[in-house]
Amino acid sequence: MNQILVRHKWEPYLWLLPSVLLMGVFVVYPVCIVFKLSFSEISRSGVVGSLNGLDNYITAVTAPEFGSVMLNTLIWVVSVVGISTLLGFVAALLLNAEFFGRKVARSIMVFPWAATLVVQASVWKYIINYEYGALNNTLLNLGVISQSVNWRATYVIDFIWECGIGIFVTIPFVTFCVLAGLQSIDVSYYEAATVDGADFWKKLKHLTLPLVRPSLTVSTVLNIIYVFNSFPIIYTITRGAPAHKTDTLVTYLYMLAFSEQRKGPATALSVVGFLILCVCAGIYMMVTMRKEGEEA
Amino acid sequence: MKKLLALLMALCLCLSCMAFAAAEDGVTLDVIICEYGNNTRNWFLGTGMNGSNFVDLFQAANPDIKLNLEVVSWSDVHKEVSTRISNGNAPDILNIDTFSEFVADNLLLPVKDYCPDDLFEDFFPAFIQESIIDGTVWAVPDLASARALYYNKAIFDEVGIEVPATWGELKDACQAIKDFYAGDVYGIGLDLTEDEGQATFAYFAWGNNGGFTDENGAWALNSDKNVEAMEFVMDLINSGYANPSPSTQTRYELQDLFGAGKLAMVIAPNQLPQYLAEKGFTVDFVTADIPHNEGATGSSVGVMDRVMAFKDDAAPDQAARNDAIGRFLKFFYDPQNYVGWVSMETFLPAVNSAVGALVESDPSFQAWLNVLANCRFYPAANAQWADVRNGVVVDVEQRALTGEEVRPLLDTLQTKITGK
Numbered sequence: 095m096n097q098i099l100v101r102h103k104w105e106p107y108l109w110l111l112p113s114v115l116l117m118g119v120f121v122v123y124p125v126c127i128v129f130k131l132s133f134s135e136i137s138r139s140g141v142v143g144s145l146n147g148l149d150n151y152i153t154a155v156t157a158p159e160f161g162s163v164m165l166n167t168l169i170w171v172v173s174v175v176g177i178s179t180l181l182g183f184v185a186a187l188l189l190n191a192e193f194f195g196r197k198v199a200r201s202i203m204v205f206p207w208a209a210t211l212v213v214q215a216s217v218w219k220y221i222i223n224y225e226y227g228a229l230n231n232t233l234l235n236l237g238v239i240s241q242s243v244n245w246r247a248t249y250v251i252d253f254i255w256e257c258g259i260g261i262f263v264t265i266p267f268v269t270f271c272v273l274a275g276l277q278s279i280d281v282s283y284y285e286a287a288t289v290d291g292a293d294f295w296k297k298l299k300h301l302t303l304p305l306v307r308p309s310l311t312v313s314t315v316l317n318i319i320y321v322f323n324s325f326p327i328i329y330t331i332t333r334g335a336p337a338h339k340t341d342t343l344v345t346y347l348y349m350l351a352f353s354e355q356r357k358g359p360a361t362a363l364s365v366v367g368f369l370i371l372c373v374c375a376g377i378y379m380m381v382t383m384r385k386e387g388e389e390a
Numbered sequence: 391m392k393k394l395l396a397l398l399m400a401l402c403l404c405l406s407c408m409a410f411a412a413a414e415d416g417v418t419l420d421v422i423i424c425e426y427g428n429n430t431r432n433w434f435l436g437t438g439m440n441g442s443n444f445v446d447l448f449q450a451a452n453p454d455i456k457l458n459l460e461v462v463s464w465s466d467v468h469k470e471v472s473t474r475i476s477n478g479n480a481p482d483i484l485n486i487d488t489f490s491e492f493v494a495d496n497l498l499l500p501v502k503d504y505c506p507d508d509l510f511e512d513f514f515p516a517f518i519q520e521s522i523i524d525g526t527v528w529a530v531p532d533l534a535s536a537r538a539l540y541y542n543k544a545i546f547d548e549v550g551i552e553v554p555a556t557w558g559e560l561k562d563a564c565q566a567i568k569d570f571y572a573g574d575v576y577g578i579g580l581d582l583t584e585d586e587g588q589a590t591f592a593y594f595a596w597g598n599n600g601g602f603t604d605e606n607g608a609w610a611l612n613s614d615k616n617v618e619a620m621e622f623v624m625d626l627i628n629s630g631y632a633n634p635s636p637s638t639q640t641r642y643e644l645q646d647l648f649g650a651g652k653l654a655m656v657i658a659p660n661q662l663p664q665y666l667a668e669k670g671f672t673v674d675f676v677t678a679d680i681p682h683n684e685g686a687t688g689s690s691v692g693v694m695d696r697v698m699a700f701k702d703d704a705a706p707d708q709a710a711r712n713d714a715i716g717r718f719l720k721f722f723y724d725p726q727n728y729v730g731w732v733s734m735e736t737f738l739p740a741v742n743s744a745v746g747a748l749v750e751s752d753p754s755f756q757a758w759l760n761v762l763a764n765c766r767f768y769p770a771a772n773a774q775w776a777d778v779r780n781g782v783v784v785d786v787e788q789r790a791l792t793g794e795e796v797r798p799l800l801d802t803l804q805t806k807i808t809g810k
Contacts, residue, residue, distance in 0.1 A: 137494065138472075138491040138776060139472060139492050139497060140472030140473065140476040141497070224634060226650070241573075244634055246634075249792065331638075335637035336582075336637035336788035336789070336792055337637075337791075339792060352468065354776075354784075355468065
C-alpha cells in the first residue's frame with residue numbers, strides 16, 4: 095500500500111519541507127535568538143552588548159519578587175487548569191445527555207472561548223468595578239445589598255478574580271475536548287453495563303473515565319501550556335500591581351522588559367518559562383508514547 | 391499558475407528596486423512621533439492642518455527630503471524604539487519623554503550639530519537645562535504640560551468647605567467629604583500605578599520640600615521629608631480619603647471619576663478641561679495650587695517631552711542629513727505650524743515665538759504659562775532616572791500599599807540606586 099502511494103523515498107520529506115521551513119524561521123530561529131540574548135548584556139535603550147554569562151539569570155532569580163511570582167504562577171496554572179478541567183468534564187457530561195435545546199446550550203458554551211481574552215477581561219473588569227460596575231448595580235437594584243461592595247478590596251481578592259476569570263474562559267475548551275471523546279464511545283458499552291447492573295457512578299468510573307482519558311490528557315497538557323503563557327487577563331485587570339503581587343511569570347517578564355526596560359533579566363526569565371514548558375511537553379510525550387507502546 | 395507566480399515575483403523585484411532608487415535621491419528621514427491625543431495622527435498624516443497634513447506640507451516645501459513619519463501610541467513607543475535599536479534600525483528623529491538611556495549608549499547627536507542657532511535661542515532656557523548631560527544638550531523640548539489641583543465646585547459648595555492649601559486642610563476637606571457622602575464620593579484621586587506613580591511621589595515630596603534629589607543633584611530618596619510625604623499619602627489612602635485601588639486606577643480613570651462627580655479633587659495636567667469636554671462630562675470645576683505641607687513651599691509639577699536625533703554612521707552625507715534634521719525642526723517650530731500643534735491638544739509651548747499667538751487665541755494660556763514658570767521637572771537627565779522612577783512606584787508606593795513601612799522601603803531603594 096505504502097509503496098503504491100509513495101513513489102519516491104524523498105517525497106514525504108518534500109511535502110514536510112514547507113512546515114519545517116516555517117517552523118525553522120518562526121519558531122526555532124527566534125528561540126535561538128532569545129537563548130543568545132539571555133546570556134548577553136542588553137542596555138536600557140535596547141543595544142545588545144557582549145555576552146555576560148549567567149548575570150541575567152542571577153539578577154532575575156535573586157529579585158525579591160521572584161519567589162512570589164513563581165508561587166503565583168503555580169497557583170494560577172494549577173487552579174485554572176485543575177478547576178476548569180473538573181467543571182469542563184461535568185459540563186461535557188451534561189451536554190452529552192439528550193435534552194431539549196442541547197444545540198443551543200452547546201453554542202452558548204462556545205462563547206467564552208470564542209471571544210478575545212482582552213475583551214473578556216475588560217468586560218469582567220467592568221462587571222466587578224466598585225464605582226460603576228454591573229455587579230454592584232444589579233445587586234443594588236435587586237435590593238440584595240444596600241450599598242456598593244468593593245469586590246476588589248485587596249490584591250489577594252484581585253488574584254482570585256483573575257483565576258476565576260481564567261477558569262471561566264478555559265472551561266469551554268475542556269468541555270469540547272471531553273465531549274468529542276464522549277461521542278466516540280460506543281453506546282453498546284453502556285447498554286451492557288446497565289444489563290450487568292452498573293449504576294451511574296460505576297459506569298463513570300469504569301467506562302467513561304478510562305475511555306475519555308486520552309481526550310482529557312490532551313486537553314490538560316494543552317491547557318497547561320496555554321494557561322502558563324496566558325497574558326491578557328492579568329495584564330488587563332491588575333498589570334501585576336501592587337508590586338508584582340498579582341504577576342505570573344509571563345506578565346512579570348513583560349513588565350520587566352517593556353515597562354521597566356530591563357530586557358536582560360526578562361529574556362532570561364522567558365528562557366526559564368520555555369524550559370518549564372519543555373519539561374511539561376516532555377512528560378506528555380513520555381506518557382503518550384508509553385501508552386502507544388503498551389497498546390502495540 | 392507557475393508562470394503567474396514567476397511573473398508576480400519578477401514584478402515585486404522590479405518594484406522594490408524602484409523604491410530603492412527613489413530613496414537614493416535626496417535625504418530620507420525616519421521620524422517617530424508620539425500620539426498625544428485623538429488629533430495627533432490626523433495633524434501629521436491626515437487632514438488636520440487645514441485639509442492637508444504636516445508630512446505633505448513639509449515635503450512640498452522641502453522636495454529633496456523624504457519623511458517616513460510614524461505616529462506611535464505612548465503605550466507602544468518605548469517598546470518600538472528599543473526593538474528598532476536592538477535591530478540596528480534606530481529612527482533618525484524621535485519624539486519621546488526620556489533621553490538619558492540613549493545618551494548612555496552614545497546613540498544621539500548633540501543638538502548643536504543640527505539645530506539652527508536662531509531656533510535654539512527660541513527655546514525656553516529653563517527647558518533646555520533639563521536636557522543637558524555632561525554639558526551637552528542632547529534633546530530639545532517639543533511641548534510641556536503643568537499639573538494643578540482641580541476641585542469639583544458643586545461638591546465643595548454642598549459640603550460647605552474651602553479649597554485646601556495645606557496638607558492639614560486637605561485632610562480636613564477629605565474628612566468632611568467622607569462624612570457628607572458616606573463614602574460615595576472620594577476626597578482626592580491618587581494614581582500609584584506604573585503609569586504615573588512617580589507623579590504622585592513628586593506632588594507630595596516636592597510639597598514637603600523633599601524630592602528625588604538634594605540641592606546638589608544627588609539622589610536623596612530616603613530623606614526625612616520624603617518619608618513624611620509618603621506616610622502622608624498612605625494615611626490619605628488608609629483613612630478612606632482616596633480612591634480605593636490606587637495601584638490599578640490610572641490618572642485617566644481618576645479623571646473619569648472626577649468628571650462623573652465621584653471624586654472631589656484630582657491632580658491633573660492643563661489638558662483636563664479638554665479631556666472632560668471630549669468625554670461629554672459637564673462637571674463644574676476650578677483649579678488651585680497643589681496642597682503642600684505646613685511650613686513648606688508648594689511647587690507645581692511640570693512634564694516635558696522631547697525631540698532628539700539619532701546618529702547614523704551609515705548615512706552617505708552626514709552634513710546633508712544634519713541639515714535635513716534642522717529643516718524638519720525649523721518647519722515644526724515655525725509659529726504657523728507649531729501654534730496649531732500645541733493648541734490642538736492644549737499643551738504648553740516650548741518656544742518663545744509661540745507665546746504671543748497662543749495667548750491671543752486663548753487668554754487662559756497666560757495663567758498656565760505662569761504656573762509653568764515655577765514648575766519643577768523630573769530629573770530625567772540622570773541616567774538612573776528610569777530605575778528611580780520604577781523603584782519609587784513599584785518598590786516603595788505599591789509595597790507600602792500592601793502594608794510595608796515607608797522608611798525601610800525608601801532606605802532600600804536609596805541603597806539600590808546609589809550603592810550605599
